[in-house]
Amino acid sequence: MRRVDAVIMAGLAFTLGFVLGMVIQLPVITLPLNEKHFENTDPKFGVRSGSEGSARKQLSPDNPLRLLKPSTHGVVYPQNNGTNSYLLGQGDYGGSQHASSGTSPARESVIRNRESAERPAVVDGVLWSEATEKKCPGGFTEEDQKSWKSKIDKTKVVKLETGCGRMQNRMATFKDAVRACVRYRVNTDQLQGEIFSYYLSKLLGIDNVPPSSLHLVNTMDDRWRTVTGEIANSKWADDKVVIFTQFVEGLKPSYIPVEFRDEDRKLHPRQDLIHSKGPEDLCDLVQWSDLIVFDYLTANLDRVVNNMFNRQWNPNMMNTPAHNLERTSGGRLIFLDNESGLFHGYRLLDKYASYHRTLLDALCVFRNSTARAIERLHHSGSVGEELNKMFSQNEALFNQIPRLPQKNAKILQQRISDVYDQIQKCKKQYA
Template identity: 50%
Template structure:
């Protein structure tokens, strides 16, 4: 009897213990870490499972991480200082998650996220530093800022705080242009030509893309890419595309100049053996282009990736960071430049290869790099105006879809397009600019009349697109 009672009591005690344990047990959904860095993040498996919907906009916690891309395109961690943490919001699926110190990397749209300026909302309103303004005297706006404070922030701290200060009709405002990198100016071009013509070359080696190209090092340690081609139209495409960018006042093509090879001259004397190894004959013209250090890959903005791509005047532009706006400003020039030249080796390369790789539009754009200042560098334009024109029947639909997606323009670029449309003189002006600036121009044939006709027609196409945008948005 006693034995049965003991067994019964033991069973009851065990059951009660299990019940109590279940009541007090808390779910463990985060991974511990000894990482001493401050920050809040969530279990990475929850993210992989798809519980985050648009992670950058749906989180409400402050994360101590941001994403960058290394040279191989792999997403890596970059921890920001405390003053540069991102304001994000939490959605209901994550409300039960406990914060941990386990780092999470959020994928970005294009390798460089829309960075939110310290203490600002994406709409451009400062919220943290001026939060105490809610208690101050005067008329308050919905965000708790006085009119005087808001005007002060608008004029002094942000430059761009609303769509009206980003786009005027269909043009980027001066505010936007002033805050973005300016690219190469006329002084850069002049100093580069002087260097190419006079400064001694002390080193020559591989490292500039194709096998026939060579990297040159000048006596002042600056560098250049020397382009040597047996194919004449590749030389024409590169140098005429460069002068077309100057004609349009597009400042993203690196300074380039023609140079006549003379291995017996004092300028080339130090690298005569290397010239012989490269099998470069004397009295052949080469194109010498300024070498830009520390370039990084550049990605196609989300506005130009999908089937419904567009860059239109919109309130959504008011949510963009400074870096994203500057990218879009430069991309508006890039689309025009590549449409005019018929360039196949940049965005069209990604668009065409999407049929075999559906992630191709998320890959870096070909022959497009980013400098340390944030300026986009339009590289290797040798297919422009010649080889690209021969293949327009096959690839023109890609160029056309990009042009049709564009309705925000740099005003100076649009003005040049309008002038060249009305004058019909782009062929004459391009040839004159080239011959006036290149002493060895006679070594490069003129652009054939047929190609000039195609170029003029493409100027007219862009002009018509600008007028359609005016009608739609002005």
């Protein structure tokens, strides 16, 4: 009998010891395992930091779960991915491989398929989709150009000061406080390059170039009389043609997208990069596709080619702001200083053509309207005639500087065909 009692007492002692041991080893923080606990739109977790009376903390975007103090027992919290749903896999907390993403495999698949169906296409073949373009800020309009021409024809210049680049360029301030960059050049071809590049952008429907127009310096004109002293100090000749370009306030530097920085540069429609970009980055790429086409046609060597060429002395050159390219606070790129286009750039094609070609070869996504304009001009073969006609119809002083020469028109027409061929090549590759 004593032996039986001893066995019973030993069994009771072992059982009590085991239960007591399990209680002591329980973690300070416990997480519920039932998904119903997490479906509340205002989820909360009970948190203790060693004492029973700790306050419960509410989770929100301003108070993410990862900011809560971890348990002294090392309990791993699920990550807050910016949603109000915290779904853990079935079984022990932290035991599911999907716990950190907050989504079960089945739910993750449903969400992924739903997002894919709801997300507008970024590209349509080799063209930026309409949905993508609609999210981008608008550029300069035909009305902006008309308004600008009216202003410089009628409004008095009250201040002329250094600015807007090197040499004899000046910043002009009108009576209504609006400002303009005034381009003064001794060499006519630099004025031609600036003004004809502007009208080419209009012919292509590229709206990133600020409104520009020819004007005549005339110290006897009432619009100039207030600044005759500044004109003399600038060593401007009277009755000299200048270009007034609208000054855009609040511009910031613009950087070259990563797609075009390295030797393996490429922007093609099947890249995962395109589909992982946010709206602002996508709009940059939409505008950069126009910039590469525009600079290829004009052979502008004073923008991205400037960065590429100088990389041989400065390896970080492609990580610095693009030359003569700025952006507005709303994300619109502004193509500045195009005076090397169509004239000076064409004379230096032997030296710089490879840089332009490298950028064009890297591009396989185009803006729809730009691609249509290229196709039309390629088939018509009349870009020179159209450009000269647009210039003479819009500029009262068109006879003050030479028209686009036939030689330059032929080079431009060939470069339009180059862009057209690149578009066709991309279509065949990504049909």
